[in-house]
Each structure stands twice: as C-alpha cells, then as structure tokens.
Amino acid sequence: MANGLNLLFQFLDSFAFIVLAAAGLAIIFGIMGVINLAHGEFIMLGAYATTLANIQFGLPLPAAMLAGVAVTVAFGFVVERTIVSGWLPNAISQRAIGRNVIEPLYDRLADSMVATWGLSLIMVQGVRITLGNSLDQIGTPLGNIAYGGFSYSLYRVSLAGVALAVLLGTYALFRYTTYGMRARATIQDEDTARAMGVDTERTYVTTFAIGSGLAGLTGALYAPTITMVPGLGSSFLVEAFVAVVVGGPSVVLGTTLAGGLLGAINATVSNLFGTFFGRIALLVTAIVMIRFLPDGITGFTERLRDRLQEGA
Amino acid sequence: MATETSAGSPADGSAGRLGRVRSYLEGPNTVGNSRQFWAGFLVALIALAAYPMLTNSYQVGRVTLFFVYAFLGLSLSIVWGYAGVLSFGQVVFFGVAGYTFGVISVNFATPAGITGAFVVGVLGGAAMAAVLGYFMFYGGVRDVYVTIITLVSTLVLHTFMAQTAGDEWTIGEAALGGFNGMPTIPNLALGVEGAALTFDNVTYYYFVLALLVGMYLALRVLVNSDYGRVMVAVREDEDRTQMFGYNVKRTKLTVFTLGGALAGLSGVLYAAWGNYMSPGVFELTFASLPVIWVSVGGRKSLLGALAATIGIEYFRNSLGGELAFVIVGALLLVFILGLPGGIVPWVDEKLVPWLQRIIQSRSTGAAAAPTEETD
Numbered sequence: 001m002a003n004g005l006n007l008l009f010q011f012l013d014s015f016a017f018i019v020l021a022a023a024g025l026a027i028i029f030g031i032m033g034v035i036n037l038a039h040g041e042f043i044m045l046g047a048y049a050t051t052l053a054n055i056q057f058g059l060p061l062p063a064a065m066l067a068g069v070a071v072t073v074a075f076g077f078v079v080e081r082t083i084v085s086g087w088l089p090n091a092i093s094q095r096a097i098g099r100n101v102i103e104p105l106y107d108r109l110a111d112s113m114v115a116t117w118g119l120s121l122i123m124v125q126g127v128r129i130t131l132g133n134s135l136d137q138i139g140t141p142l143g144n145i146a147y148g149g150f151s152y153s154l155y156r157v158s159l160a161g162v163a164l165a166v167l168l169g170t171y172a173l174f175r176y177t178t179y180g181m182r183a184r185a186t187i188q189d190e191d192t193a194r195a196m197g198v199d200t201e202r203t204y205v206t207t208f209a210i211g212s213g214l215a216g217l218t219g220a221l222y223a224p225t226i227t228m229v230p231g232l233g234s235s236f237l238v239e240a241f242v243a244v245v246v247g248g249p250s251v252v253l254g255t256t257l258a259g260g261l262l263g264a265i266n267a268t269v270s271n272l273f274g275t276f277f278g279r280i281a282l283l284v285t286a287i288v289m290i291r292f293l294p295d296g297i298t299g300f301t302e303r304l305r306d307r308l309q310e311g312a
Numbered sequence: 313m314a315t316e317t318s319a320g321s322p323a324d325g326s327a328g329r330l331g332r333v334r335s336y337l338e339g340p341n342t343v344g345n346s347r348q349f350w351a352g353f354l355v356a357l358i359a360l361a362a363y364p365m366l367t368n369s370y371q372v373g374r375v376t377l378f379f380v381y382a383f384l385g386l387s388l389s390i391v392w393g394y395a396g397v398l399s400f401g402q403v404v405f406f407g408v409a410g411y412t413f414g415v416i417s418v419n420f421a422t423p424a425g426i427t428g429a430f431v432v433g434v435l436g437g438a439a440m441a442a443v444l445g446y447f448m449f450y451g452g453v454r455d456v457y458v459t460i461i462t463l464v465s466t467l468v469l470h471t472f473m474a475q476t477a478g479d480e481w482t483i484g485e486a487a488l489g490g491f492n493g494m495p496t497i498p499n500l501a502l503g504v505e506g507a508a509l510t511f512d513n514v515t516y517y518y519f520v521l522a523l524l525v526g527m528y529l530a531l532r533v534l535v536n537s538d539y540g541r542v543m544v545a546v547r548e549d550e551d552r553t554q555m556f557g558y559n560v561k562r563t564k565l566t567v568f569t570l571g572g573a574l575a576g577l578s579g580v581l582y583a584a585w586g587n588y589m590s591p592g593v594f595e596l597t598f599a600s601l602p603v604i605w606v607s608v609g610g611r612k613s614l615l616g617a618l619a620a621t622i623g624i625e626y627f628r629n630s631l632g633g634e635l636a637f638v639i640v641g642a643l644l645l646v647f648i649l650g651l652p653g654g655i656v657p658w659v660d661e662k663l664v665p666w667l668q669r670i671i672q673s674r675s676t677g678a679a680a681a682p683t684e685e686t687d
Binding site (some may be wrong): 105126288 | 398429447448451452453454456457459460461463464465467468471472475596597600603604607634637638640641642643644645648649650652
C-alpha cells in the first residue's frame with residue numbers, strides 16, 4: 001500500500017518534470033524547426049531570476065516566479081532577434097556593408113543546435129562569473145505528505161497539476177487564439193501562410209518568446225526544489241529531449257502522451273532500481289520508440305486517424 | 313571541394329613515385345592539393361619536431377595535450393564532416409576508452425599489460441560506437457534524432473560515472489572513484505618486459521606527434537578513396553546513394569565505428585597523458601569542444617579540424633581562467649552564423665585564389681592561371 005502510494009507520487013512527480021521540462025522545447029521545435037540546446041540554460045535563467053527576486057529583492061514567491069518568467073521571455077525575445085533570426089546583426093550589416101551576414105536558423109536543425117550550444121556555454125559561464133558557483137536556495141513550500149514510514153514533498157506532487165494546466169493552456173492557445181491559428185498555418189505551409197497575409201516573422205518571434213517563457217516557468221517552479229548551480233539546466237535536458245523525440249510532431253498531444261508514458265516508465269524503474277536506471281530506461285525507450293514509431297506517438301496516431309477516415 | 317580536376321590522378325607530368333603517393337593523398341575531398349601545400353606541411357612538421365628542443369618540458373606537455381585532442385577533432389570531422397552524422401557523443405567513446413585503459417593498466421602495470429590496455433581501450437571505444445551506432449542506424453534513427461540520442465548518451469554516462477564512488481565499483485585494484493575520478497593511471501608503454509618503450513614527456517610528445525601525422529595522412533587516403541566518395545555521397549543525399557545501390561546504413565555504421573576508434577585513441581592517450589580520468593570528460597562543456605573545433609576549422613576538411621583543435625585549445629589554455637569558455641562559446645556562435653563552412657575551406661576557396669590573383673596581376677605576362685587545384 002505504502003509503496004503503491006510511493007509509486008503514484010513518483011509518477012506524478014516524473015510526469016510533471018518531463019512535461020514541464022519539454023514544453024518550451026517542443027513548441028519551439030515544432031513550430032520553428034529550431035532545436036534550442038540552450039533550453040536548459042533558459043530554465044536556469046528562470047530559476048535564478050526567481051531565486052534572486054525572492055531572496056535579494058524580497059518579493060513573495062508567486063510574484064518572484066512571475067518575475068522569473070518575465071525575465072526569460074525578454075531574454076528569449078532578444079535571443080530570437082539577434083541569433084535565431086539574425087534580424088539585429090543583419091540590420092546593422094545592411095547599413096554598414098549593404099548585405100545580410102546571417103541566414104536565419106529556421107528549419108536548419110543541425111546548425112541551430114550548434115549555435116544554441118555556443119549560447120548555452122556563454123550563459124553557464126557568464127552566470128558563474130557574475131553570480132558565483134552557487135546561490136542560496138528558496139525553501140520548498142507546502143511541506144510533506146507523510147504516510148506509513150514514507151513522506152513525499154507535497155509541492156512536487158502538486159506540480160503535476162501545474163503541468164496539466166500548462167498543457168491545457170497551450171492547447172487553448174493554439175486552438176482558439178488568432179496567434180494559434182497563424183502559428184498552425186505557418187507550420188503547415190509557410191509560403192502560403194505568408195501569401196495569405198500572415199506575418200510569419202512575427203509568429204516566429206512570438207513562438208520563441210512563448211517557448212522561452214515556458215522554460216522560464218519551469219525554472220521558476222523548480223527553483224525551490226533544486227540546488228542553484230549554473231549548470232542546473234543540464235539535469236532537465238535528458239527528459240526534455242527524450243519527451244520531444246517520443247512525442248513527435250504534434251506539440252500538445254505529443255508532450256502529454258510522452259509525459260504520461262515516460263513518467264510511468266521513469267517512476268517504475270526508478271522505484272525499483274534507482275534514479276540512474278530510470279534515466280537509462282528513458283534512453284532505451286527513446287531508441288525503441290524511434291525504431292518502431294519514427295514520427296513519435298502523434299505521428300502514429302495521425303496515421304491511424306487517416307486510415308480510419310479512408311476506411312469510413 | 314568544388315572541383316574534380318585532380319581527383320585520382322597525379323598532378324602533373326613530374327609523376328614518378330612521389331606523384332603516385334600524392335595521387336592517393338589528394339582529391340576533391342581534402343584541402344591542400346598543391347605542391348606549395350606539401351612544402352608548407354613539411355616546414356610545419358620540422359618546426360613541430362624541433363619544438364621540444366626550444367622550450368621547457370611544461371610547454372611540451374601542454375602541446376602534447378593539444379595533439380591528443382586533435383584525434384578527437386579528427387574523429388568528429390570524419391563522422392560529421394564526411395559522413396554527415398552530427399554526433400555530440402564523441403566524448404562517450406573518448407571516456408569509455410580512457411576508463412578502459414585506466415582499469416586495465418592499473419591492474420596490469422607492466423609494459424605488456426599497458427600495451428594490451430592501449431589496444432583494448434581503443435577497441436572499447438570502437439565497440440561502444442558500434443553498439444550505439446547499430447541500434448541507431450539499423451533502428452532507423454536519422455538526422456537530428458541521431459544527434460539527440462548521442463547527446464542523451466553523454467548525459468546518461470555522466471550520471472553513471474558520477475555515482476561510481478562506492479566500493480562496489482572497484483574492478484580488481486582499480487577504483488572508478490565517482491566524481492573524484494581515477495588517479496594513478498600509468499604512463500603509456502609499448503612492448504613486453506625487457507624490450508619496452510616507456511613514454512614520458514618529450515618522448516610522449518614525439519610518439520603522439522608521429523601518430524597524429526600518420527593518422528592525418530591515413531585519413532586523407534581514406535576520404536580520397538572510393539570509399540571516401542561513398543561517405544561524402546551519404547552526407548550529401550542518403551536516399552540517392554541508396555538508389556545507386558550502396559548500403560547507407562552499413563556505411564554510416566562503419567564510419568561511426570571508425571570515429572569511435574579515433575575518439576577512443578584520443579581518450580587512451582589522454583588518460584596516459586594526465587595519468588587521470590574523471591567523469592568531467594562526459595560533461596556538456598567538454599562534449600561541446602569537439603563540435604566547436606570542427607565547426608570553426610571547417611568540418612568538411614580534415615586539416616581544418618586538426619588546425620582548429622590545436623589552435624583553439626592553445627588559445628583557450630593560454631587564456632585560462634573563467635572567461636575562456638565564454639569566448640570559445642562566442643567563437644562557435646559567430647562561426648556557425650557567419651561562416652558555416654569554417655575557416656580552412658574559406659581560406660582555400662576565397663583567400664588563396666584572391667592572393668594568387670593579386671600576385672598574378674603584379675607579375676606581367678602570366679598566361680594561364682595556375683590555380684590551387686590544377687597545380
């Protein structure tokens with residue numbers, strides 16, 4: 001019984017961690033064709049901003065979290081304009097030498113990975129230089145749930161609710177807003193979308209800012225539970241990338257299903273054999289999934305739906 | 313890499329034996345196919361051979377490390393630049409080989425044991441690459457997903473090695489040591505008792521230099537051979553290469569395994585250089601280095617990988633301190649955005665012809681332009 005509860009909490013914890021770690025990455029990857037290897041560092045930025053706002057400037061925790069998100073959104077905007085789209089350097093070079101120097105990184109997967117990796121090095125080292133090797137940490141709120149001889153942090157379990165809210169919010173954003181419609185049009189056919197009057201450039205900027213904001217939110221939410229070191233982002237990377245690979249092209253559904261599946265696997269294996277084997281299980285799952293479902297779970301469900309419709 | 317003019321045939325009439333040797337080494341897949349290039353190569357080699365006599369042993373040890381890293385750079389150049397498989401996991405093979413060498417050589421600290429450890433270490437790197445590559449390439453993993461899997465492998469191995477502090481992770485006399493790493497790995501020795509060469513400092517420098525030059529030339533022969541052309545074809549268009557009847561998966565696996573062996577060689581040399589191995593080699597900062605070297609130097613050029621590895625490491629090491637990684641990261645960013653091909657191909661395609669045009673316009677009456685490729 002106690003171990004059953006343990007497993008349930010571990011599942012909720014893993015589910016929340018995977019979904020929150022992957023959400024921002026999945027949106028940017030799915031819509032812009034950019035793989036942001038600095039994703040972990042965006043999370044780190046959100047966590048640092050939250051911690052500093054809470055401890056240095058004395059904001060209450062929820063407000064500090066909002067500040068963390070805001071900082072990351074702003075940073076994401078700057079990164080999009082200077083690196084991903086090359087808008088700023090190109091504007092300068094147009095003036096100086098009359099031509100563009102940078103090709104936008106949209107849909108250049110490998111190049112975007114390498115470039116953002118450079119960015120992540122700069123961010124980790126930059127933070128280490130300016131703020132030192134570690135920061136004081138915010139205490140984890142909400143206390144523990146005790147049962148039998150065990151206890152589990154209530155805060156971490158309740159993050160599963162936040163993860164669900166993020167997924168629902170993302171779904172609503174893409175399904176019901178004008179921005180969402182434009183974004184979906186841009187994924188489907190960028191040229192046609194532009195011909196129909198969609199400002200795809202603006203869609204990209206907004207998307208990158210939203211993705212960054214989600215990374216910042218993840219950092220803000222986990223700030224009270226993890227050690228504040230400049231390299232903390234890398235602890236999110238495994239889960240984030242595996243979830244994106246397993247989830248496939250459809251962002252919201254893919255991340256939900258991947259979070260559920262991987263969360264279950266991770267929780268069960270970690271529960272039985274320890275956290276290291278939990279991670280190994282994630283890696284193996286990713287390789288097996290790509291073997292049998294090269295387009296991820298949602299690629300498979302889409303094909304299934306097409307076939308059912310043809311049959312009907 | 314644009315022209316095919318000198319592919320497979322000796323450059324000019326002065327053939328002879330030297331021309332035949334050159335015909336193996338030269339082709340459209342490598343930069344530097346002129347007589348001037350080889351003259352420069354020879355001068356650089358003599359300078360490097362004389363270097364230990366001109367400086368102290370600390371500097372020699374430092375430069376040896378850059379040479380050791382150069383094998384790692386070459387391994388990524390082969391895998392990514394020539395076969396089109398972007399791997400963030402070269403350090404996995406580097407680390408696995410280094411640890412293998414460490415475990416065996418600590419347990420059998422005789423020349424014969426260390427020689428065996430050297431061989432097994434390199435094979436260990438290759439085997440690791442073969443297993444991972446088999447599951448990826450024959451499992452239908454392609455393009456950017458390969459990159460993600462290799463990256464995740466690096467992170468997983470880091471988690472694994474960092475938790476090996478306990479006594480259960482002692483193999484024979486060798487403790488893996490978790491975060492503290494494995495100290496007391498012996499120097500490299502080759503041979504058996506009685507007739508063994510033990511390498512330290514200056515002799516190690518010459519050993520690594522000789523190995524590096526030999527490896528560079530051997531890889532040039534490989535990429536300019538028919539097999540090298542198949543590799544490049546796979547990089548350019550997998551489906552079309554498949555249509556021509558080549559086994560794309562097998563080619564990628566073979567090249568990936570070769571890359572693993574090269575990275576493993578680098579790892580073994582690294583472990584013997586510092587007498588030390590730690591999970592730090594699986595950290596993302598270290599894993600990013602090969603990508604930086606190869607991107608900046610020019611991934612489609614062996615010479616670029618070689619020169620940029622040594623150059624950037626020299627620069628990073630001299631700079632030292634905290635700012636080094638910021639600058640190196642910025643370097644990567646600037647190059648991948650502004651000059652995606654890298655420095656060496658740019659020099660070969662733009663700078664050299666431009667210099668030649670200037671020289672030509674000064675010397676009057678020069679008729680046909682002797683360009684780099686047709687020399």
